[in-house]
Amino acid sequence: MSLNEQFVAMFAMLISGLCMGIVFDGYRVVAHQLHFPKWTKPVLDFCYWVIAVCFIFRMLYITNQGELRFYVFFGLFLGVWFYFLWFSFTTVRIVVILMKVIKQIVRLIQRLVEIFLLKPIIGLYKLVKFLIRILFLSAMFIGRIVLQLLSPFWRLFKFLTRPLWRHFKIPEWVKRSLDYGTRLWNRLFKRKREE
Structure with missing residues (x-):
């Protein structure tokens, strides 16, 4: 492989590391906000790692035909390290805000259904x-x-x-x-x- 292709593969692994961090923080915040039972945590972790490994190997196959070299692991480590150093806090804040917005939208929909559908049906029944x-x-x-x-x-x-x-x-x-x-x-x- 040429040096240019190696840099492309390393950059792809760096981006993959960033994506892994975003998905990990997002899934962690969502699980906490929705109060998933404790027994689901190992199952969700296992699913996360299976999906992450499949994603990384797919990216690796696209960039350097699936060859495992030192720069691949180095790029992946750099991506994860950069993410948790600079972007983790911001991602968590954004996901928390999104969850609050989604909860408000769900409450609004429930209220509208109650006002425009359930109450008229109950009133008609009475x-x-x-x-x-x-x-x-x-x-x-x-x-x-x-x-x-x-x-x-x-x-x-x-x-x-x-x-x-x-x-x-x-x-x-x-x-x-x-x-x-x-x-x-x-x-x-x-x-x-x-x-």
């Missing part, structure tokens, strides 16, 4: 529930009025058909149904009169 209750109470009220209006006719029907019932044997289930209906009738309308 309105429908109220209307159904009103309709049910109205139906009960109208039913009571109808039953009260039909009461004299029912008594007249019972009085007129009483001689017929003496000649016919009424099944037990019919008697039980009539008794139940009478008890229900008395319960509904005796309460009404007492009120």
